Amino acid sequence: MTTDSHCHLAQEDYDQDIHQLVQAAEDVGVGCIMAVACESKDWPELLHLIENEDHVYGAIGLHPEYADYNYDLDLKKLPDLFQKTPKLLAVGEIGLDYHEAPQTIEAQKDLFCKQIRIAHQLSKPIMVHTRDAEEDTIRILQNSYNDKIILNQGVIHCFTGTECLAKEALKMGFYISASGVITFKSAQNLRDVFKIIPMDRLLVETDAPYLAPTPYRGKKNQPSYVQKTLEMLAQIKGVSVQEMDKITDQNFKKLYLGGK
Numbered sequence: 001m002t003t004d005s006h007c008h009l010a011q012e013d014y015d016q017d018i019h020q021l022v023q024a025a026e027d028v029g030v031g032c033i034m035a036v037a038c039e040s041k042d043w044p045e046l047l048h049l050i051e052n053e054d055h056v057y058g059a060i061g062l063h064p065e066y067a068d069y070n071y072d073l074d075l076k077k078l079p080d081l082f083q084k085t086p087k088l089l090a091v092g093e094i095g096l097d098y099h100e101a102p103q104t105i106e107a108q109k110d111l112f113c114k115q116i117r118i119a120h121q122l123s124k125p126i127m128v129h130t131r132d133a134e135e136d137t138i139r140i141l142q143n144s145y146n147d148k149i150i151l152n153q154g155v156i157h158c159f160t161g162t163e164c165l166a167k168e169a170l171k172m173g174f175y176i177s178a179s180g181v182i183t184f185k186s187a188q189n190l191r192d193v194f195k196i197i198p199m200d201r202l203l204v205e206t207d208a209p210y211l212a213p214t215p216y217r218g219k220k221n222q223p224s225y226v227q228k229t230l231e232m233l234a235q236i237k238g239v240s241v242q243e244m245d246k247i248t249d250q251n252f253k254k255l256y257l258g259g260k
């Protein structure tokens, strides 16, 4: 059973009904989807979605792009939402993005650290987004790890970083998630990084509606397209697609569902 370990399924991004997208994914063997809402206005829709779709789980949090307001009020709501909703499996996506929002670096760090702490209190893994901010991301994760605030690990989602980031994250027990970017012609360096990542730490995702894999590039991404990324990952790791499928599914379950 294939998993799409990270996608955004807000209705405003799609012409099709979200239920149809979930169905289309199931039809090609995607049996488990992790939907992510990382702006507080999208949280209610996500909660509704995971309540109504059997095989869709959820992650909520605040993306670093939204560090430009008084976010503490929204953070306060997280513990209660997690306690009421067993299908919420992770705090995410959280992290640092100096590319999209260079004007809020200090606020981003604060928001990131606060959410790492909340995830720890809730015993949930974190889903990390990092862009043009590797050094600070590593530093914050390491500090939290050394202070024993990251005990429930997590994943570096849509990994496009360097070998250094991958190695440091692996040392702290993190998983590394491959998105459609690994299928892009220009991404040979990234494919090389994936060669060194141990099999038992790999996840696969679409990050839909963004970053559709080849041959769907330019189209709006959707969970059913995760198969193309899975195929490329299998090729990089030199195993069959079936084997890669089994492994990424097991890893997903180990990280988010306690191995169930």
Ligand SMILES: [Zn+2]
Residues within 6 Å of the ligand: 006, 007, 008, 036, 093, 207
């Ligand atoms: Zn995302």
